[in-house]
Amino acid sequence: MTESQKPDAPACPICGKPMVERYRPFCSKRCADVDLNRWLTGAYAIPASEEDDEDGEGTEPKERG
Numbered sequence: 001m002t003e004s005q006k007p008d009a010p011a012c013p014i015c016g017k018p019m020v021e022r023y024r025p026f027c028s029k030r031c032a033d034v035d036l037n038r039w040l041t042g043a044y045a046i047p048a049s050e051e052d053d054e055d056g057e058g059t060e061p062k063e064r065g
């Protein structure tokens with residue numbers, strides 16, 4: 001058994017591969033993008049429901065029996 005990887009080396013939080021100094025704390029730009037995307041997606045995950053217009057000003061002609 002010959003382990004070339006140090007157990008102390010931090011792992012990429014996305015895929016678990018050994019971190020690369022250049023892209024830390026990730027292992028590659030791709031993983032960095034993935035994390036960034038997650039972050040952005042979470043920030044923009046606010047449901048904008050402006051279709052609930054219950055102002056009572058609805059001028060919809062209703063037929064009355």
Ligand SMILES: [Zn+2]
Binds near residue numbers: 012014016017028031
């Ligand atoms: Zn990774």
